Amino acid sequence: MSGEPYKIEPYTLANGAGITLNFEGHFFRILDCTGATELDVGVDGYSPYLVPVGVGIPVPKGFSSIRVVNNSGGAVTFNIGVGEGAIDDGRFQASGTISISGTVDLGLASSYSTAAVVVGVAAGLVVAANAARKSVTIQNLGAQPIYLGGAGVTVADGLEVAANGGAFTLSGVSAAVYAISGTAGQDVRVLEEG
Numbered sequence: 001m002s003g004e005p006y007k008i009e010p011y012t013l014a015n016g017a018g019i020t021l022n023f024e025g026h027f028f029r030i031l032d033c034t035g036a037t038e039l040d041v042g043v044d045g046y047s048p049y050l051v052p053v054g055v056g057i058p059v060p061k062g063f064s065s066i067r068v069v070n071n072s073g074g075a076v077t078f079n080i081g082v083g084e085g086a087i088d089d090g091r092f093q094a095s096g097t098i099s100i101s102g103t104v105d106l107g108l109a110s111s112y113s114t115a116a117v118v119v120g121v122a123a124g125l126v127v128a129a130n131a132a133r134k135s136v137t138i139q140n141l142g143a144q145p146i147y148l149g150g151a152g153v154t155v156a157d158g159l160e161v162a163a164n165g166g167a168f169t170l171s172g173v174s175a176a177v178y179a180i181s182g183t184a185g186q187d188v189r190v191l192e193e194g
Helices: none
Strands: 006-013 016-019 025-032 038-043 049-052 057-063 064-071 076-083 112-119 124-125 135-140 145-149 158-160 167-170 178-182 186-193
Touching: 006 064, 016 145, 025 038, 038 057, 038 178, 064 076, 112 124, 112 135, 124 186, 135 158, 135 178, 158 167
Parallel strands: none
Antiparallel strands: 006 076, 016 064, 025 057, 025 076, 038 049, 038 064, 112 186, 124 178, 135 167, 135 186, 145 158, 145 178
């Protein structure tokens, strides 16, 4: 490979066509392919075998050539990566219907809800318990601090949220959150992600 740690090259093949690539390495991967989900690939004159797109193939003894054959029934365009070690570039392509069994967390919020709450001198509910909650942000727009905690929270033991825009975010907490202030009438905003 002329001192290069890896090489990525694009190619187009008609159905039934093949190409021999004079690349040296210890690893190859068909990174992506339009027109097929697998191609026939062989190294150093060995008979090609079906290699799914995206699957990396280590060749511990190394190779000096790769033969790629298209038997997909139509023309294909593909990128092949060749290197001395694994080539992972994070590509993912899919078409059609994908069936998934179980739960997939994409890290995306399914919804946001907002509320305005007035916090006074007695502990009051700011946000109800929610098992689906990912996070909740509580912002104090009042002129005096508020204190967060459980149902029995006091100004002496609660977590202080500063006045005039102070905010606090709880992540991964599904329990109800209560607040209290030393002064009645504190304007509080809630942003819940669930």
